[in-house]
Amino acid sequence: MTDQLAATATTLSTNGQTPVLEVKNLRVHYATPLGDVIAVNGVSFNLKKGETLGLVGESGCGKTTTAMGILRLVQPPGRIVGGQVLLNGVDVVALKDAELRDLRWRQAALIPQGAMNSLNPVMKIYDQIADGITTHEGRQPRRVLRERILGLLNMVGLPGRTADLFPHELSGGMKQRVCIAMAIALNPPLIVADEPTSALDVVVQRVVAQTLLDVKAKLGVSMILIGHDMGLQAQLVDRIAVMYAGNIVEIAPVKNIFEEPMHPYTQLLIASIPSIKEKKPLRVTEGLTHDLRNPPPGCIFQFRCPKVMEDCLHYVPPLRELKPEHFVACHLYE
């Protein structure tokens, strides 16, 4: 079954273009005294040049772990137990540590979850960005470096004087934009942004989102955008991958996900978006996710699915292309 999924992935929506990123059957576990937590359970997808893929799903479904797996940044007790991550054809999972250091930032940059809180509080913004650049490229003339850093700040809509400030002198939105500037410093073809607008108020969220769009338009980068906010996703991404309990259950162009969601979990996600026009009762997805250490046989969504059938209890539904570019893992459509 897993090989079958990996085979499907190679055809996942690249329209014949060579993808920037190919994730094939990625599996990440966390060791615990009571057994392995299966956080990412055979995730496969592709990303084209200049494309933005949204990765959505409830808290704990494995979004961050997928991101960390792609950049091989999973920390113990976590470990990648299988799969391939091909970044421009190079398998990140198989690289030696030294090769990996070179690849990070240059080939792929991460804006981690809660990035703005990870800025060094005792270093000026200029020095933090400069540090990243010189670590990868070696020392450079101060004037050249300064111009480059001011250019980066300008690219994310921050005034040049931001360079001479400490993180505590910036608002949350400004800090988050500094993190975006750091991510694009080495001009990587891929950016993975993990909830870049969470913990910001709505107005600032839009500013940061617009910054990401501007950066994407100017640099033509490919992006994976992790987030909960479906409204924001609708405006920012080209395709959406919906995750549930470590698995992608549906992946499709953003329009399809909103207009004709096919997986019952996606349907519940879409139905739970509040609307001001029609006041509707709040829909909740009943039940709890199973213990990730002990997934049930059959479909992983069976305990919470309003449309569960006999087959769902016994057979894992493969991710199949049911409409052009629209992949769904559900027995309803067999």
Ligand SMILES: Nc1ncnc2c1ncn2[C@@H]1O[C@H](COP(=O)(O)OP(=O)(O)OP(=O)(O)O)[C@@H](O)[C@H]1O
């Ligand atoms: N160090 C760890 N040890 C054990 N389990 C872990 C560890 N880190 C994460 N997990 C588990 O792995 C699963 C996936 O976690 P992950 O952080 O990737 O989820 P997420 O989708 O990013 O959630 P959120 O939306 O809250 O950021 C969760 O069930 C979590 O409990």
Ligand SMILES: [Mg+2]
């Ligand atoms: Mg997360």
